[in-house]
Amino acid sequence: MSEQTVFASALLDPAQPCPDGLRAWNGSDPNQRFAVYRNNIVVSLIDALAATFPVCQQLVGEAFFRAMARVFVVAQPPRSQILTFYGREFPAFIDTFSPASSVPYLADVARLERLRLDAFHSADVEPLGTEDITGVLSAPPRLPGLRMDIHPSVAVLQSRFAVFSLWAAHQQADPGLARVDPLQPETVLVLRSGLEVQCIDIAEATGVFMDRLIQKETLSQAEQDAKACEPGFDLVAALTLLLRWQIITSLYPGDEHGQLD
Amino acid sequence: MLPSRAGLGLKPEHFRNILESGPDIGFFEVHAENYMVPGGPMHHYLGKIREHYPLSLHGVGLSIGADAPLDKTHLDALAVLIDRYAPQVFSEHLAWSSHGDFFLNDLLPLPYTATTLNRVCDHIDQVQTHLGCRMLLENPATYLEFSTSTLSETDFISEVIRRTGCGLLLDVNNAYVSCINHHREPGAYIRALPLDRAEQIHLGGFASQADANGDPLLIDSHSAPVAQDVWALYTEVLEQMGPTATLIERDNDIPPFDVLLAEVNLADSYLVEAGGQRE
Numbered sequence: 001m002s003e004q005t006v007f008a009s010a011l012l013d014p015a016q017p018c019p020d021g022l023r024a025w026n027g028s029d030p031n032q033r034f035a036v037y038r039n040n041i042v043v044s045l046i047d048a049l050a051a052t053f054p055v056c057q058q059l060v061g062e063a064f065f066r067a068m069a070r071v072f073v074v075a076q077p078p079r080s081q082i083l084t085f086y087g088r089e090f091p092a093f094i095d096t097f098s099p100a101s102s103v104p105y106l107a108d109v110a111r112l113e114r115l116r117l118d119a120f121h122s123a124d125v126e127p128l129g130t131e132d133i134t135g136v137l138s139a140p141p142r143l144p145g146l147r148m149d150i151h152p153s154v155a156v157l158q159s160r161f162a163v164f165s166l167w168a169a170h171q172q173a174d175p176g177l178a179r180v181d182p183l184q185p186e187t188v189l190v191l192r193s194g195l196e197v198q199c200i201d202i203a204e205a206t207g208v209f210m211d212r213l214i215q216k217e218t219l220s221q222a223e224q225d226a227k228a229c230e231p232g233f234d235l236v237a238a239l240t241l242l243l244r245w246q247i248i249t250s251l252y253p254g255d256e257h258g259q260l261d
Numbered sequence: 262m263l264p265s266r267a268g269l270g271l272k273p274e275h276f277r278n279i280l281e282s283g284p285d286i287g288f289f290e291v292h293a294e295n296y297m298v299p300g301g302p303m304h305h306y307l308g309k310i311r312e313h314y315p316l317s318l319h320g321v322g323l324s325i326g327a328d329a330p331l332d333k334t335h336l337d338a339l340a341v342l343i344d345r346y347a348p349q350v351f352s353e354h355l356a357w358s359s360h361g362d363f364f365l366n367d368l369l370p371l372p373y374t375a376t377t378l379n380r381v382c383d384h385i386d387q388v389q390t391h392l393g394c395r396m397l398l399e400n401p402a403t404y405l406e407f408s409t410s411t412l413s414e415t416d417f418i419s420e421v422i423r424r425t426g427c428g429l430l431l432d433v434n435n436a437y438v439s440c441i442n443h444h445r446e447p448g449a450y451i452r453a454l455p456l457d458r459a460e461q462i463h464l465g466g467f468a469s470q471a472d473a474n475g476d477p478l479l480i481d482s483h484s485a486p487v488a489q490d491v492w493a494l495y496t497e498v499l500e501q502m503g504p505t506a507t508l509i510e511r512d513n514d515i516p517p518f519d520v521l522l523a524e525v526n527l528a529d530s531y532l533v534e535a536g537g538q539r540e
Contacts, residue, residue, distance in 0.1 A: 002328050003328070003372070003409075004327065004328045004329075004357060004360055004369075004371075005360065005361070007360075007369065008360035008361070008363070008365060011365060011369075012365075021372075021407055021408045021409055022405045022406070022407060022408070023405070023406050023407070023408050024405065024406070024443075024472060024474075025406070025443050025444040026444065026472070026474050026476050027474070028472045028473040028474035028476065029472075029473035030405055031473070032472050032473040032478075033404045033405045033442075033472055033473075033478060034404075034405060036404045036470075036478070036480060037367055037369060037404065040366075040367040040480075041365050041366055041367045044366050044367065045366055048366075077363045077364070077365065078363065078364045078366065079362050079363060079364065080364060081294050081297075081321075081322025081323075081324075081332075081335055081358070081359065081364045082294050082297045082298070082322075083294065083364075083366065084295070084298060120301050120302065121298035121299060121300065121301045121303065122299055122300060122301060123299035123300040124299075124300035124301065124304070124305075125300075152299070152300075153301075192301065195301070195302045195305060
């Protein structure tokens, strides 16, 4: 094993002694000095998770959150130097972290916070102008086969829990959690409008519709799947949502994939 | 080249304030990895701020001291940022931070031997070739030494600079922290570095602990104001080097903008004095 392999392995495992061949000028125990590196790594990564998942931290308290994050950090250190991407696996880890099982909605709140950060940093793509869109939408024969590119910031989170309400309550100075029933299923649309990330509480069928459009399904397929979810699905309201938030970046009529002229 | 003025580490919480108030600051420095994202506010604000200020691009994830090849994807990402923002300078650390599949998010120490010297020089050659520009190498803050080291840190850095043609980023705080931790005289350490190749200075704050013998162990935390001892060392450095672009670094426990601006202004006043002495 190389010197750095031994060093790296000992950094992430406090049960291991510090590597051989380390010394201090005064002959003091190198373990205590090595602990500075151990601490720097673990604490900085816990801090990174706390910055990405602030509502999760509020929901369980700082001490619990940091203890949970410490287990995750040691088990799944980052694979990228770009720390803002760290923690994509944190929601799935929370699902399996039994001490958090009494807060069953915690993992989904983490999923929402992760989606918000991804939306924040997502690519800058200009939306289509309203005129371009209404021109196509006003030609009904071209509608069923229509596909579209949705802005890269857009994502849908469908949850068995009141994930939007829980998140929204924690944007207030006084979360007033008493008024949120966490067992109410909710679906959230996440997007970036200008420089601001938005969370929008939507119907589950609208979430299905958005998800299908993101997957490049045709408008008619997206509508059909949304109606299978909820027969009363309102296509006009869903299209209005697309227009209002300006999240269509390209339209492809029919089965063709060439951009609309 | 950066102007011989004081600059400040750019933090997202200060983006709007900077654009609205246009403070008289010599340059801003950013951590490259924070801008390796596809789009959004980070690029929006850095683009606007770059229109008004010189920029220093400072990497924290290249792992130049690693015993493994450099990450080509990361080098490409740096090249994209350099192309987009045309920084006056790019700098990285004499340290390693990645190993195997993992990024360890700290600047880890290496022994100073003929083997590590060759490796660091090869990596810096590769960086400078790939990026098409010279880089500055920052002296590290360390807490331990290796019994296998055969070169002093200052000899190691001097030789890297001589062989690769890179410049020196003199972190006065790191020099102070390391010298206290390893019981050396900071002034002598700094004088042993090739100061004629220093193009930028860093000033930051440290935290104080004790080692197992109760001797001081300083931690390069970037979470405190610049210490008095470090300011004193800085003024000695300026007497030797003349005015040199100086960054106030603060990455943790970030205070209100005006508090940082006061440190920038203090550094600027020392730079003016140093310029006067030079003439």
